[in-house]
Amino acid sequence: GAVVSQHPSWVICKSGTSVKIECRSLDFQATTMFWYRQFPKQSLMLMATSNEGSKATYEQGVEKDKFLINHASLTLSTLTVTSAHPEDSSFYICSANSRDRVNNEQFFGPGTRLTVL
């Protein structure tokens, strides 16, 4: 149990276009979902935290108008990279907390590799 999926697993787009990445908790309800960004040979950097039905909380330095997060249900959160540019190319990873687990363990998706040309 506790599986998190992401779609797509990879995407290539042209500069200036917008890209949507989905994160789903497949077999549990997630109270909170997290979005991370990972550059090559660097650690996962938390971008934002989202709770179902409320606005996301962004980390310092992350542009909320650039990275739109929607957490419409207890099993789905989306990250939209608006007007993407080559510097937005990265590996994006989501995770989710299960509302049924008291220790707040995060379950991670497999990641989405975004390449902006």
Place this chain on the structure above:
Amino acid sequence: GNSVTQMEGPVTLSEEAFLTINCTYTATGYPSLFWYVQYPGEGLQLLLKATKADDKGSNKGFEATYRKETTSFHLEKGSVQVSDSAVYFCALRYFGNEKLTFGTGTRLTIIP
């Protein structure tokens, strides 16, 4: 601020070798410490954790001991297998706070 430093990889070992991946942290107070593993094509999975000083987390033959005096949480395994090939992340989190702070990850490759 809080930070986690891991030994740089990649690490390549022969099967049945002894493994150590170093992890040290900088934090105030007493965070919980974690090791996550990411197998190829999969998401990060919790491997083990320790919530207070001198605790030892263990799972699948891996162990790590929370050393407050050296602010370390080194990952060890006595005899690695090819199936242990993956990327390993050290992380910390404070009780009551959902945010994880990760190290850079260490890629481990085990050769038959």
